[in-house]
Amino acid sequence: MRYTIKTSYTFESYWAAIFTGTSSLFKGLRLSLSHILKSRKRKKITAITDPDYFKQATGRVTLLYPYEKPFLTDNGRHQLHNEIEDCIVCDKCVKVCPVNCIEIESIKAPYEIGKTSDGTTKRLYAAQFDIDMGKCCFCGLCTTVCPTECLTMTNTYSYGTSDINKLTFHFSALTDKEIEEKKKEISSYQKDKENNKSSNSLPHSSIIKPKLNSNSTENKKDDN
Ligand code: SF4
Ligand code: SF4
Secondary structure (H helix, E strand, C coil): CCCCCCCCCCHHHHHHHHHHHHHHHHHHHHHHHHHHHHCCCECCCCCCCCCCHHHCCCCECCCCCCCCCCCCCCCCCCCEEECHHHCCCCCHHHHHCCCCCEEEEEEECCCCCEECCCCCEECEEEEEEEEECCCCCCCCHHHHHCCCCCEEECCCCCCCCCCHHHHEEECCCCCHHHHHHHHHHHHHHHHHHHHHHHHHCCCHHHCCCCCCCHHHHHHHHHHC
16 A cells, blocks of 8 residues: 655645644543643542532542551551450451451460450460451451451551561550460469379279179079
């Protein structure tokens, strides 16, 4: 296919081209001006459930983040938080997590260590309770299975960092020293328990075995 370049213009086509260019320039300017005028108004930062949400057809939609923040619904899924005082270290959240981003280490207590705010008895210490938000896919399953509802999604969504290690959040309230103490406490309790068991058990020689009375069995046979 051959292309030909038009090199000569008629007087009419020359002015028609200038007219088309100028009118399209003014169309663009008019559109920009209308947006500038509309931007004097802005849409309210409101929830989608607000009856007026879709009535706001015009106005700016951008926010001056971080000075202004979008409206977040209560059931939004953002950063996880564990109210560790209410955690019974049951491990359910770890088991249900599809990406293994929760790590827990529990230490048994020899006695009841308290109650959660909903009255559940606590018998385990949380030596470690870490959540790696860098892996979390925000499925919310862990919050659903938590029996004491101590694991919740918060409205904190801005925790970006260039250090990936900072995306692991630690919730254990125990210090290293306290963890050592708790471990020693349970191991000495278990040793004492074992010792008590062995001291309370009867020596082998003192076990009285029931004797089978051969006469009685024979008598029974005769009766039959
Ligand atoms: S929200 Fe889902 S992926 Fe994130 S910690 Fe919970 S269970 Fe795991
Ligand atoms: S499911 Fe809830 S109570 Fe159980 S370990 Fe996880 S956060 Fe704690």
